[in-house]
Structures are given as C-alpha cells and as structure tokens.
Amino acid sequence: MDFKLFFTAFCLLFLAELGDKTQLTVFTLVTQYNKPLPVFLGASCALVLVTLIGALFGHVVTRYVPATYMKVIAGVMFVGIGIFLLVEALPQLLHQLGRG
Known part of the structure; x- marks a missing residue:
C-alpha cells in the first residue's frame, strides 16, 4: 500500500470537499430531518460509489490517454x-x- 499516495488523496479530497454542495446537502438534510446517522451513512455510501466509479474510469482511461x-x-x-x-x-x- 502506498501510504503517501493514500494521504495525498485523502488530504486533497478532504480540502476540496469542505463547503461544497455535497456537504451543504448533507447539512440541509440533517437540519430538515434531524437524523444524522442515516444521512451520514447514505452520503458516505454515495461518495464511496462515486469515488469508485472515478477510480475505475481513470484506470481505464489511462490505458488510452x-x-x-x-x-x-x-x-x-x-x-x-x-x-x-x-x-x-x-x-x-x-x-x-x-x-x-
């Protein structure tokens, strides 16, 4: 495992996601429904899936571009x-x- 790459990705994405529309959506859902756990779990699963799609797509694209x-x-x-x-x-x- 390349931990330097892991922490680089973590730090860059953490900073990029602060205050973005995803975080604002999570904030809005929690304030609307007052149920942070299902919002957290749903948002986390969505972000994992989107990131997986991006990683797989990036891996395929690098073969050609x-x-x-x-x-x-x-x-x-x-x-x-x-x-x-x-x-x-x-x-x-x-x-x-x-x-x-």
Whole structure:
C-alpha cells in the first residue's frame, strides 16, 4: 500500500470537499430531518460509489490517454465550468447591485 499516495488523496479530497454542495446537502438534510446517522451513512455510501466509479474510469482511461493530456483536459473542463458559472451569475449579481 502506498501510504503517501493514500494521504495525498485523502488530504486533497478532504480540502476540496469542505463547503461544497455535497456537504451543504448533507447539512440541509440533517437540519430538515434531524437524523444524522442515516444521512451520514447514505452520503458516505454515495461518495464511496462515486469515488469508485472515478477510480475505475481513470484506470481505464489511462490505458488510452496519457496522464499529461488528462491533466490538460481536466484543467480546461474546470476553467470551462468556472466561465459558465461566472457568465450565469454575473447578470444576477449586476441586477442585485443595481437594486441595492
């Protein structure tokens, strides 16, 4: 077992997930139903399954696409999503600022 890789993955994903929509969804479900254990278990199983799919897909893709290309593709996708969200949010922000 490569513990350095294990802890790198753990730390990066832990930091990336703080305050994201998944955590906010869990927070909302617990506040709505006041049952933290089933929400925790359901969310944990979902995250494990999504991570498994990502790991398996990544393993298959690396057979056909070099890692450098994958980094570029992932970077372009993140930038694209960021631009999309910015373009979507700016008109709303400008409208709110105009009112305020």
